[in-house]
Amino acid sequence: MLKWFIIFLLLLFPATSIYGQLTGNNLFEYQFGNLPYTDPSDLSSHYDQLNLGYRYKGLKATVRYEHFLSQNEGSSYANLSQFQVQYRKEKLELKIGNFNETLGNGLLVRGYEIPGSVFEEEAYRSRYGFYRDMLGFSAKYSGDIWYFQALRGKSLVNTLPPTVPVEERRIDLVEGMETGVSLYYQTLGLILMRNSNPFEKDYFYSLLFSGSLPGLLSYNFEYAHNLAEDLPVFAMDEMSRFGMYGSVSFNLGSFGMSFEYKNYHNLLIGTGISDPPTTVREHKYKVLNRSIHVPQLVDESGIQLEGYYTFNNSEHLVVNYTRSLNEFFEEYLFSEVFVEYSFYPGHKSNLTIFADYASDEFKSEDTRYATGTVWEYSVAGSWSTQLHLEYQFIEREFAERTTMHNGVVILGLSKSPGLTVSMVWELSNDPFLTDQPDTPDIENGIRHWPGVEASYRINPTNTISLFAGKRRGGPACTSGICYEVLDFEGVEIRLKTKF
Amino acid sequence: MHFVFEKKNVVAVVLLLLAAVLHAQEPVFRLRDLDNQWQEYADLKGNKLTVVDFWATWCQPCVRSIPLLNKMAAEYTDKGVSFIGVSIDGPRNQSKILPFIHSMGVTYPVLRDVNSELMSELGVTAVPTLIVFGSDGEQLYFHEGFRPGDEAIIQKHIEKFLSD
Numbered sequence: 001m002l003k004w005f006i007i008f009l010l011l012l013f014p015a016t017s018i019y020g021q022l023t024g025n026n027l028f029e030y031q032f033g034n035l036p037y038t039d040p041s042d043l044s045s046h047y048d049q050l051n052l053g054y055r056y057k058g059l060k061a062t063v064r065y066e067h068f069l070s071q072n073e074g075s076s077y078a079n080l081s082q083f084q085v086q087y088r089k090e091k092l093e094l095k096i097g098n099f100n101e102t103l104g105n106g107l108l109v110r111g112y113e114i115p116g117s118v119f120e121e122e123a124y125r126s127r128y129g130f131y132r133d134m135l136g137f138s139a140k141y142s143g144d145i146w147y148f149q150a151l152r153g154k155s156l157v158n159t160l161p162p163t164v165p166v167e168e169r170r171i172d173l174v175e176g177m178e179t180g181v182s183l184y185y186q187t188l189g190l191i192l193m194r195n196s197n198p199f200e201k202d203y204f205y206s207l208l209f210s211g212s213l214p215g216l217l218s219y220n221f222e223y224a225h226n227l228a229e230d231l232p233v234f235a236m237d238e239m240s241r242f243g244m245y246g247s248v249s250f251n252l253g254s255f256g257m258s259f260e261y262k263n264y265h266n267l268l269i270g271t272g273i274s275d276p277p278t279t280v281r282e283h284k285y286k287v288l289n290r291s292i293h294v295p296q297l298v299d300e301s302g303i304q305l306e307g308y309y310t311f312n313n314s315e316h317l318v319v320n321y322t323r324s325l326n327e328f329f330e331e332y333l334f335s336e337v338f339v340e341y342s343f344y345p346g347h348k349s350n351l352t353i354f355a356d357y358a359s360d361e362f363k364s365e366d367t368r369y370a371t372g373t374v375w376e377y378s379v380a381g382s383w384s385t386q387l388h389l390e391y392q393f394i395e396r397e398f399a400e401r402t403t404m405h406n407g408v409v410i411l412g413l414s415k416s417p418g419l420t421v422s423m424v425w426e427l428s429n430d431p432f433l434t435d436q437p438d439t440p441d442i443e444n445g446i447r448h449w450p451g452v453e454a455s456y457r458i459n460p461t462n463t464i465s466l467f468a469g470k471r472r473g474g475p476a477c478t479s480g481i482c483y484e485v486l487d488f489e490g491v492e493i494r495l496k497t498k499f
Numbered sequence: 500m501h502f503v504f505e506k507k508n509v510v511a512v513v514l515l516l517l518a519a520v521l522h523a524q525e526p527v528f529r530l531r532d533l534d535n536q537w538q539e540y541a542d543l544k545g546n547k548l549t550v551v552d553f554w555a556t557w558c559q560p561c562v563r564s565i566p567l568l569n570k571m572a573a574e575y576t577d578k579g580v581s582f583i584g585v586s587i588d589g590p591r592n593q594s595k596i597l598p599f600i601h602s603m604g605v606t607y608p609v610l611r612d613v614n615s616e617l618m619s620e621l622g623v624t625a626v627p628t629l630i631v632f633g634s635d636g637e638q639l640y641f642h643e644g645f646r647p648g649d650e651a652i653i654q655k656h657i658e659k660f661l662s663d
Binding site for chain 1: 527558588593596602603614619623648
């Protein structure tokens with residue numbers, strides 16, 4: 001397919017080069033250091049991602065080039081990792097090449113990218129852009145009453161780096177279509193999808209029902225089920241594969257609320273091409289973000305309730321309640337209550353405080369408390385300071401009952417619009433983290449992660465960032481996607497360029 | 500070292516680089532709003548300037564910037580400046596956008612970039628990011644992040660572009 005893309009470019013550019021627009025961005029990241037307890041500690045590596053786009057009216061061609069160079073054997077690569085030709089005219093959109101598309105609410109298939117994020121797996125030690133795209137084609141017509149989308153593509157297994165042959169990274173062939181009609185703000189839709197790989201071939205359908213009372217209320221419901229000869233299409237027994245998601249959101253003046261329901265059973269499709277709504281709050285605080293409950297698509301049901309209230313002076317209150325139940329061989333309950341309040345003590349200060357209580361039986365963490373604050377103070381002119389404090393207490397029943405504490409302290413100084421310098425200090429006495437794998441003993445005590453972060457915007461299109469010290473890894477969730485971040489000790493420099 | 504660097508790949512990159520930038524192109528996008536209706540940039544853009552703000556419900560600096568942008572929108576709408584909010588929340592947080600944005604009293608249109616496609620297309624890699632477009636679609640200003648004092652800088656740029 002790449003050959004045809006090149007031919008297309010050859011034909012396109014001479015005709016349009018004086019009228020079109022070239023845009024692009026580049027991310028360069030250099031690291032000197034390594035994972036803790038790993039030799040050599042002075043490992044040097046760099047990653048670069050260049051994205052170029054050329055657009056002439058509704059026609060656009062894009063390419064992505066990535067490379068990674070490291071002393072680690074077998075982890076380096078240089079690769080033209082994405083290309084796309086896209087044509088948009090009014091309600092029609094056609095794409096050939098790499099694309100991110102979602103059918104419905106993502107119960108069956110979701111492509112995504114977390115722009116600017118770089119992913120690394122401990123087993124491969126190769127760094128690469130974090131996205132799960134499809135390679136193929138997509139066609140979309142989005143009319144005011146009727147919409148239609150068809151796609152066919154090979155989905156990327158993004159836990160495998162570009163050093164792995166593409167045949168192993170793209171084993172799921174996804175073919176699907178979604179169509180629906182909208183009348184008076186109410187939409188009724190249908191999805192049909194087939195996923196095939198060397199091990200299985202699955203057929204699914206999904207019914208969609210969504211709508212709104214403009215400015216007051218909106219709702220969204222999806223029921224997905226596999227199509228198999230020996231199973232009724234609405235069966236919800238142990239052998240069935242289905243997913244049900246529903247949400248209702250409403251607002252009244254400064255008060256807003258959303259309610260969500262989920263019920264997923266045997267919904268792990270292929271290598272994991274689906275990404276249904278988690279109905280779990282995505283926290284931005286470090287201690288809570290690491291503890292976010294990740295849905296188990298083998299079996300999970302639950303609810304989430306979130307309310308907002310904004311006071312006249314822009315003070316903002318968030319209250320969240322989440323409950324999820326997994327039934328494997330026994331039941332595992334996860335529940336969480338979260339409250340956050342942002343307010344302005346004095347005209348120069350902004351203060352946010354939060355409190356959280358959770359119980360996560362799947363992780364054997366019966367009790368989890370967390371609290372913290374973010375305080376921002378305008379010192380003078382465009383200078384400001386930030387103080388960020390977080391504390392978490394966990395009681396874990398794993399072989400024996402242990403209690404542990406996690407803490408985060410961040411002290412920052414900023415000059416608007418482009419300079420920020422922060423001292424970051426994290427600490428924990430979690431035995432999973434304090435034990436040093438390179439010694440036969442089991443170490444206790446407190447482990448520290450001190451570091452310095454700095455970011456300077458040279459101009460609106462160039463930003464340089466620096467990190468030096470120890471960075472704590474672990475589970476992380478960004479833009480609704482959860483993944484594992486590795487620890488790091490050393491120096492990291494990032495340069496983001498846009499043109 | 501494993502290199503997948505073929506001649507044809509180099510040709511593609513070189514060709515793109517050779518295609519010189521001579522004309523700004525107006526953004527072309529069509530996204531659903533909070534009432535699930537399709538909205539196009541061409542219908543939402545301002546006569547003089549268009550301010551596009553990328554944000555997410557889980558982003559703390561966004562929560563601080565949105566009330567200030569809302570004030571700016573009220574001040575500049577009559578001066579030919581349109582404000583558009585673009586939520587990059589994925590399917591996970593879709594149901595939260597409407598109550599969140601209404602509780603904040605946001606008056607400008609908010610669109611949903613569920614797959615972060617517009618975000619990638621415009622080279623946005625973090626939220627909040629604010630982009631100011633001219634009437635011809637040229638990108639005049641790009642502002643990433645939000646710190647105290649940023650609102651004054653954004654306002655200064657809008658004033659400058661309006662007076663140019």
